[in-house]
Every structure is written in structure tokens, then in C-alpha cells.
Amino acid sequence: MHELLKTVYDDVINGDRPAVEAGVRAAMEAGQPVGSILSEALIGAMKEVGERFERQDFYVPEMLVAARAMQAGLTILKPHLVQAGVPAAGKVVIGTVKGDLHDIGKSLVGMMMEGAGFEVIDLGTDVGPEKFGEAVRTHKPQLVGLSALLTTTMQNMKATLEALEDLGVRDQVKVMVGGAPVTDVFAKEIGADGYAPDASRAVTLAKSLL
Amino acid sequence: MPGVLEVWLATPLLTLLSPDDQKRIHTDSLRVLEEVGLQILEPQALEILTGHGARVDRARQRVHFPPDLVTASVARAPHAFSLFSRDGAREIRLRQGEVYFTTNGYAVHLYDPASGVRRGIQQKDLAWVTQLADSMDQIDFYSVMATPADAPPETNDRYQLAISVANTTKPIWNTAYGPEGVRDAVAIGTAVRGSRQALREKPLFTLDLTTLSPLQLDERQAGTMIEGARQGLPIGISPGPIAGATAPVTLAGTIVQANAELLGAITLVQLVQAGTPVVFTQYTRSLDMASGGVTMGGPEFALFRIATAEMARFYDLPSRGGGLIADGKACDAQVGAEKMLNVLAASLAGLTISAGAGFVDFINTIRPEQLLIDNEIISQVRRLRRGITLDGGSLALDVIAQVGPGGNYLAQDHTASNFRSELWFPKLWDRKPWSVWEAEGGKDVARRAAERLQAWSPKVPPLTEDVERAVWDVVREADGKVARPR
Numbered sequence: 001m002h003e004l005l006k007t008v009y010d011d012v013i014n015g016d017r018p019a020v021e022a023g024v025r026a027a028m029e030a031g032q033p034v035g036s037i038l039s040e041a042l043i044g045a046m047k048e049v050g051e052r053f054e055r056q057d058f059y060v061p062e063m064l065v066a067a068r069a070m071q072a073g074l075t076i077l078k079p080h081l082v083q084a085g086v087p088a089a090g091k092v093v094i095g096t097v098k099g100d101l102h103d104i105g106k107s108l109v110g111m112m113m114e115g116a117g118f119e120v121i122d123l124g125t126d127v128g129p130e131k132f133g134e135a136v137r138t139h140k141p142q143l144v145g146l147s148a149l150l151t152t153t154m155q156n157m158k159a160t161l162e163a164l165e166d167l168g169v170r171d172q173v174k175v176m177v178g179g180a181p182v183t184d185v186f187a188k189e190i191g192a193d194g195y196a197p198d199a200s201r202a203v204t205l206a207k208s209l210l
Numbered sequence: 211m212p213g214v215l216e217v218w219l220a221t222p223l224l225t226l227l228s229p230d231d232q233k234r235i236h237t238d239s240l241r242v243l244e245e246v247g248l249q250i251l252e253p254q255a256l257e258i259l260t261g262h263g264a265r266v267d268r269a270r271q272r273v274h275f276p277p278d279l280v281t282a283s284v285a286r287a288p289h290a291f292s293l294f295s296r297d298g299a300r301e302i303r304l305r306q307g308e309v310y311f312t313t314n315g316y317a318v319h320l321y322d323p324a325s326g327v328r329r330g331i332q333q334k335d336l337a338w339v340t341q342l343a344d345s346m347d348q349i350d351f352y353s354v355m356a357t358p359a360d361a362p363p364e365t366n367d368r369y370q371l372a373i374s375v376a377n378t379t380k381p382i383w384n385t386a387y388g389p390e391g392v393r394d395a396v397a398i399g400t401a402v403r404g405s406r407q408a409l410r411e412k413p414l415f416t417l418d419l420t421t422l423s424p425l426q427l428d429e430r431q432a433g434t435m436i437e438g439a440r441q442g443l444p445i446g447i448s449p450g451p452i453a454g455a456t457a458p459v460t461l462a463g464t465i466v467q468a469n470a471e472l473l474g475a476i477t478l479v480q481l482v483q484a485g486t487p488v489v490f491t492q493y494t495r496s497l498d499m500a501s502g503g504v505t506m507g508g509p510e511f512a513l514f515r516i517a518t519a520e521m522a523r524f525y526d527l528p529s530r531g532g533g534l535i536a537d538g539k540a541c542d543a544q545v546g547a548e549k550m551l552n553v554l555a556a557s558l559a560g561l562t563i564s565a566g567a568g569f570v571d572f573i574n575t576i577r578p579e580q581l582l583i584d585n586e587i588i589s590q591v592r593r594l595r596r597g598i599t600l601d602g603g604s605l606a607l608d609v610i611a612q613v614g615p616g617g618n619y620l621a622q623d624h625t626a627s628n629f630r631s632e633l634w635f636p637k638l639w640d641r642k643p644w645s646v647w648e649a650e651g652g653k654d655v656a657r658r659a660a661e662r663l664q665a666w667s668p669k670v671p672p673l674t675e676d677v678e679r680a681v682w683d684v685v686r687e688a689d690g691k692v693a694r695p696r
Contacts, residue, residue: 015626061621064620065623197642
């Protein structure tokens with residue numbers, strides 16, 4: 001890896017946002033290809049962060065500051081990526097299902113997905129089934145991620161899947177589910193395509209579903 | 211004069227005996243020492259004590275201690291002293307306000323988690339558990355864990371110390387058998403440190419000695435204490451009276467008797483050499499009235515640990531006792547609860563040294579997986595003792611305002627920069643979602659600890675060949691003396 005990219009890589013892992021912004025600019029000015037800055041420095045660093053998280057060398061707050069630093073770098077890079085025709089790893093629509101206002105887990109998944117190079121459309125919390133359907137029609141993602149923290153609201157995951165069926169878009173997307181009360185068995189029961197127990201494993205799952 | 215920080219550190223989080231209670235235990239102990247006295251089966255000790263004004267009934271070898279002699283002698287024991295690691299770089303400062311954790315001594319059995327069989331301990335087993343204890347990050351120093359069955363009984367202490375110095379870099383809580391044992395221990399320590407002077411400057415080990423309850427000091431223990439003091443070694447004196455058998459069944463009576471035994475022994479040691487470092491140790495325990503055996507896992511054992519900590523503070527001496535002892539045999543809920551009860555009581559009351567890590571079955575059996583579990587328990591206790599920090603940063607008013615109603619704190623820099631110091635992180639305890647835990651085999655903590663153990667390998671660097679040879683020369687010479695007819 002080029003020295004300038006390695007600096008950005010390290011700064012992302014350390015969650016140093018201003019340093020990442022400066023580093024990305026420096027790498028661009030030095031003529032590093034934007035595709036390399038993205039894949040080697042930014043996505044590479046987030047992959048390492050995810051691995052550290054799974055080994056419990058890193059914890060949620062450290063993963064978050066790293067993801068935020070990565071996003072800051074990505075914001076600078078984005079217009080140039082479009083110009084250079086670098087495609088995203090994939091597009092994902094995420095949201096917490098109807099009746100549920102819990103935000104943290106879902107946002108964490110979103111940040112980690114962005115860290116892995118996905119384009120993320122975050123619909124927020126308390127998202128009704130029809131709103132997920134509309135988003136699939138509008139944004140044409142490959143993936144939909146549903147989150148729920150409550151046993152009472154996780155039933156709305158099933159309602160969301162049914163709404164996607166009714167709108168005739170269910171077969172255009174893979175649906176992954178997660179949240180504290182959700183299990184692998186539940187995911188299968190309601191006909192979702194996958195379940196992940198945490199944000200880092202959600203990324204691994206997303207890649208395997210593409 | 212202690213500074214503000216030291217006063218704060220020395221403030222116990224848990225108290226039981228009021229200052230008046232402590233004074234009463236002290237004065238009642240002095241009365242026991244004066245009126246009943248101690249039987250001391252060592253002629254030199256009787257000479258020394260007579261020479262300082264103690265009344266000795268020679269026919270009964272009974273020493274009646276004048277209260278002033280006891281208080282003056284105990285006051286000569288230093289409030290603090292240090293032990294040093296094998297390489298001399300790490301210092302363990304023993305004094306009021308610090309807490310440390312260690313293994314225990316004198317096991318005769320080892321449970322082998324791989325085979326599920328308990329067997330007698332051999333020298334190679336002692337080397338192995340010593341290495342294991344060395345690798346535990348929460349174990350501050352090493353108490354020689356066992357009496358190996360394949361070493362001679364007369365010189366077993368030399369084998370124990372020789373095996374310990376070869377297999378741990380941590381300071382050692384050691385014992386010695388009689389005056390010659392003390393001199394051999396010094397020779398081993400000298401070989402490791404390089405010179406007698408270096409061993410004096412940086413003590414590597416202590417002598418763990420005991421009284422013979424009720425109210426006796428036997429010839430070997432008294433002789434070892436005297437020689438230990440002459441050699442300037444730190445001495446832990448550890449009465450272990452059993453309430454209902456070798457002490458009154460009432461806890462207060464047992465505490466008074468143990469205190470009297472301990473003060474009597476400290477007096478002897480200070481008369482031999484004023485300023486000898488001592489550790490105020492008690493293994494006060496009680497009789498299991500159902501079996502006639504001993505019990506060291508119940509709530510009264512925890513109460514005894516608090517009393518030891520408080521009486522040691524009364525005399526301003528570092529203290530020691532069993533903090534991680536349990537009656538149970540398996541790595542199960544009983545052993546976990548017994549250990550947590552005792553170590554929590556001991557540490558919150560300010561007991562300087564809590565011993566017992568890696569032991570189950572009273573102090574009879576080493577259970578290696580339990581050492582990993584005890585390491586986790588100690589880590590929790592340390593966090594508990596750190597308490598709640600209250601300052602501008604920790605009260606976090608800025609962040610509360612910034613996040614506001616309905617926001618979340620997870621992505622705040624304040625969280626990222628403070629969570630590691632504020633929150634405790636398990637190494638062995640399970641916090642996974644049920645599905646993940648189940649997918650990984652649904653293992654309980656004993657199983658996980660046993661698996662970690664399988665993946666573990668010894669890493670302590672060996673002694674240099676010269677030192678190793680010098681150490682074992684001492685052992686062989688001691689064996690030679692025993693073998694030779696007198």
C-alpha cells in the first residue's frame with residue numbers, strides 16, 4: 001500500500017476524522033487513484049476494524065468513531081468516484097420497523113455497511129411496511145435490512161416482508177434482519193434471507209447475499 | 211504523614227468493627243497473652259522472651275507476655291515493605307490501602323481437566339501450575355501452590371522454592387522448614403539475585419509461617435521465625451484457628467485468640483530483629499458441625515476476612531488471608547459464589563492480600579481451569595474497588611446537553627475516549643446473544659476455561675544455566691545432609 005494510503009488507513013482505524021479528511025485530500029493531490037483510496041485505505045481499514053471488533057480488540061464506540069472518520073473521507077471522495085465511474089459494492093435500504101424507535105443498532109449496521117463500500121439509504125426508525133416498499137421501487141437496492149429491538153415490534157418484520165410481496169418487489173431484493181430479540185430461526189420462519197447477530201457480521205452476511 | 215490520596219486509598223469501602231470494637235479485641239488479646247500466655251516449644255524463643263521481661267513458666271514452656279512489651283514490639287514492625295519480581299523490575303508494595311491477589315499454598319492434589327481425574331502432585335505438576343499462575347494477568351505474586359509428593363518430606367521446602375524461581379517471574383510467597391531451611395532459601399534467593407546484598411535490597415520471597423492453635427508455637431515454626439528475622443526476610447505469620455475446634459465457636463472469641471497468637475509471634479520476631487517486615491495474616495475459619503471437618507467457604511469465613519483486614523489496619527500493617535477459598539470441588543455456581551463472597555468482603559474491607567486463586571476443596575486441590583475463572587473474578591473486584599469517579603468529565607454535563615432528549619451517546623467522542631476506563635470488560639464471562647452462544651456449543655464457563663487451558667502453553671524464560679545449577683546445588687546439599695546419619 002502507498003505510504004499516503006497507509007496513513008489514511010491508520011487514521012481511520014484510530015477514528016481520527018480530521019486526519020482522514022486531510023489524508024484523503026493529500027492522496028488525491030498526489031495523484032493516487034480514487035478507486036485505490038476507497039478500496040485500500042477506507043474500506044481496507046473498516047475491514048480491519050470489523051475483524052478487531054469480532055476478536056473483541058475493538059468495541060462498539062471505537063468501531064463507530066472509525067466509521068465516522070471513514071464517512072468523512074468518503075464524503076470528500078464521492079463526487080470523484082462518480083466521475084471516475086467507481087461503482088459501490090452494492091446498495092442497501094435499512095430501517096427500524098414500524099412501532100420501534102430504536103436507532104443505535106440499525107445506525108451501526110448502516111455505518112459498517114458504508115465502511116464496506118455499500119451505498120446506504122437509511123429510512124430511520126418507525127418505518128412502515130409500505131415505506132420500505134416504496135424505497136425499494138425508488139432506489140432499486142440489492143439488499144433491505146430490517147431492525148427491531150422489541151419482541152412486540154419484531155412481528156412487523158413479517159408484515160414488511162408481506163408488503164414487499166404485495167408490491168411485487170420481494171424477488172428483486174435480499175432481506176436481512178437483526179436486533180436483540182431476533183434469531184436465526186425467527187428469520188427463517190418469516191422468510192427473510194439472512195440474520196446477523198451484530199453489525200460486523202451483518203457486513204459479512206450482506207456480501208454473501210449479493 | 212500520609213497525603214490526601216493515601217488516606218483516600220486506605221479508606222475501606224466496607225467496615226464491620228467500630229474503632230471501639232477493634233480496641234476491645236486488641237486489649238482482650240493482650241489479656242490472653244498476659245494471663246493465659248503462649249506455649250512455645252523452642253528453647254531459644256524462651257530465652258529471648260525472658261530476656262525482655264516476659265514471665266516464663268519453664269515447666270509448662272508457657273510464656274506470659276507483658277502488654278507493654280507486646281505493644282512496643284508490634285509498633286516496631288514496618289507499615290510497608292516491598293517484594294520484587296525475579297528480574298527485579300516489578301515492585302509489589304505491601305501496605306494498607308493496596309490490594310493484591312495470589313494463589314494459595316500447600317495443595318496435595320491436582321485435578322486434571324483433560325482426564326477428569328484428581329491425583330497427587332508431582333514436581334513437574336508444580337512447575338506447570340507455577341507457569342500457569344505466572345501467565346494470569348490478575349495474579350500479582352505467586353504463592354507456592356503445592357507440596358510435591360515425589361520430593362523428600364524433610365527438604366520439600368527447598369524443592370518448592372527451586373521449582374518456583376525457575377517457573378515464575380513474579381515475587382514468591384514461600385515457606386521454609388526450620389533454621390536450615392531459611393538459610394537454604396536465602397542461598398537460593400542469592401543465586402537468583404546474584405548476591406546476598408542484592409537479595410537484601412530487593413526481597414524475592416517471604417516466609418509463610420503459622421502458629422499451632424490454640425495458643426502454641428511449635429519448635430520448627432518458632433525456630434524458622436527466629437532465623438527468618440535474623441536473615442532479614444519478610445515474614446507472614448498466619449494463625450488458622452478453627453472456631454468450635456481449636457478456638458471458641460463464637461466468631462469474636464476466635465478473632466481474639468487469633469489476634470493474641472499473631473501478636474505473640476510478631477513480638478518474638480521483633481525482639482529478634484526490630485523492624486522485620488511482617489504480614490498480619492489470619493486463616494481463621496470454622497468447624498463444619500455436620501462432618502467435623504473444616505469449612506472455609508461460608509459467610510463466617512468472609513466475616514473473619516473483614517476482621518483480619520480491620521485489625522491489620524488498627525496496627526497499620528499489611529494483611530493477608532484466604533480471599534478466594536471455597537469448600538466446593540467443581541468449577542460450579544457454589545465455588546463461584548463462595549469465592550466471590552469471600553474475596554469481595556476481603557477486598558472491600560481492605561485486606562492487602564487475598565490468597566486462594568486456583569484452589570477448590572478448601573486448600574487441598576488445585577483446579578487449573580478455576581485459576582482462569584478466579585482471574586476473571588479478581589478483575590471484576592478490582593473494577594468494583596475503583597468505585598465511581600466524580601469529576602467534570604465524568605459528570606458529563608456538556609455531553610448530556612449536546613446529545614439532548616432522544617439522542618444517543620454511542621457515537622460521541624466522550625464515549626469513545628472514556629468507555630475503556632469506565633466499563634469492565636470480560637475475558638471469560640459470556641455476554642453473547644443466546645443464538646451465538648448456542649451456535650458456539652452452549653458452553654458453560656468451566657468448559658470455556660478448560661478449552662482456553664488446552665490452548666495455553668508455558669512461556670516463562672528459564673533461569674540461566676549457572677543460576678539453575680546453583681539453585682539445585684542448594685537443594686542437593688540439603689538432601690545430602692538429611693541422608694547423612696548424625
